[in-house]
Amino acid sequence: MVATLGRDLLGVTATPNLDVELRGVAMAYGDTVVLHDVDLEVRKGEFLSLLGPSGCGKTTTLNIVAGFLTPLRGTVSLRGRVVNDVPPYRRHAGMVFQSYALFPHMNVHDNVAFGLKIRGEPATAVTRRVSEVLALVKLEGFAQRAVRQLSGGQQQRVAIARALAIDPLVLLMDEPLSNLDAQLRRQMRVELRRLQQQVGITTIFVTHDQEEALTLSDRLVVMNGGRIEQAGTPIELYRRPRTPFVAQFLGHPNFLFGEVAERIGGELLVRVGPDTIRARTDATLHRGAPVAVVLRPESASLSRERSAGAINALAGRVGYTVYLGTSAEYEVRLAHGPALRVVEQISTGIPSFHDGDDVVVSWAADDTMVFPGTPESFRGVVG
């Protein structure tokens, strides 16, 4: 309390309500730049995901917040206090490591108690807090177990309990679910979200899994090549990606290449081969500019006949079907152009189309995204 007051009086407090703030943070290993002037804000109680492919700088960012790495430039603040010169053991940030990093020579209780004992808490307070956080992660009765007797999921819970025990300013998680099998991962995802909301702790979660990021986050930040591509709520990023990379990374959509024909009101007409596609966009693009039209597989629908007055309707033939029970994914070879992936939700469990069917793919202008650029300029993004 006094310390907080002192910091306020000194006027070092940055923006209030921000638990973590990065300003112009740059990082390089030798000649390899891994972070280019990253700005990041995490609000109080927020669950924020850093999402991106490996090597995008998300783990580096996390390690800079934890204090394991010192940035070349820029400032790192925790609760309004600049911590660039504060060593990791004075930062009070709780980290859950990808490998959990539980101390193998201690049992569950001693692992969770480690941070409390280091702080010289009295034994009774330590015991109380340890059983509190173990209850939180549903590991009551596991205190005396050896770490090696635990399953991967249980080790994960111990790691979370250990980080929460010290009541950190921020919880940092480095791909914590990546070592679990698919079913457990889905289960832990739900539980992690419940836990975070229950404790109300500000959380930065690093992942390369878009589904994880979308389900868990209040806000997510997509990173690529050491830069932040876009930050926003999951719905914002999914619905309105600002860059082709974000569009591609969240949902692996279809890319069609063409050029701008004309603008009519809020809609842009794009010529793709012999077809014309309508997109609702504010982007100012002059006539003839090369663009990519981006369409999510689940935004499009299939029909046997071209309905009257349909816009964005392209003819094709079903190449092959991936049956997933509640949905079917078709690859439709267009009559003029490449193949499109289209997902159909099927409540009956029976797909409406079969390989070789002649179909029409159609979708709304509102569901069409447009990004400027030639096919060559998208190489490396579209994979």
Next chain:
Amino acid sequence: MTARWRRRLTVWALLAPALALLVLVFVVPSLDLFRLSLSWTDPGRTIHSDLSLTNYRNFTTSAYFHRLLWGSIKLTLWLTAGCLLLGYPAAWYMVHARSKTARTVLYAIVVSPLLISVIVRTYGWVVLLANNGVVNWALTVSGAVDKPVRMLGTFGSVVVASIHVLLPFMILPIASALQDLDPVLERAAQNLGATPAQTFWRVTLPLSMPGVLAGTALVIALGLGLFITPLLVAGPLQPLLALGIYYVTLNQLDFPLGAALSFVLLVFTLIVLAAAARALGAVNRSAM
């Protein structure tokens, strides 16, 4: 023949050559030596081969032999402490040195004593520690002392030269244990608020204990039996059990007594090693 039997047979077949060699050159001579230790020598140096505990009684009652055993224990304690204090930091640095070249050079330095004959190495210490040796020359020239300090032949010279011989046996197991330690554990400790010093005492050191104990066991086992190095730097009269055996056997030609003393040393070493192995097992169980 079941698969289990076939597997057992394979194991024994693979072990057989080594076992045969061990029986031939270790077990048989040891038994022979034990038999010899039960003989006794009269003052006229005639060996009587009737079974007798004369030599062992001699050992338990003679203050001289007790002094030898205590000398060996004292030396081993010094060696263990010295090797630990010098070896642990060296091992730590060897594992944590940033540049690969530095690590390779350190490794070469640590291993090099093992590649040079123990006699050559020990003569190096004689050259250094002699009254007209390098150290005394430096001390005299710098004016630190008026006349050469006697170093050769002292207990201290035995400790210093022996540490040099045994240091690799301490460093290598510790380095190997530190190498196996996941650095993310040290990060985790710091993340939870442990200063680098606290991290070392609570995480690094406990997790490297298997290496420390293995190194200690090696140094104790080798230290108790060390005799060439003490002999060369301090002469045959240093109170050490190994030198006593050498003296009794080759100067007094009392082979049965030498054999008995050898067995005392062997049993004592085995007891210490068994204790170390127990501790090692306990540490391994809690660490792994």
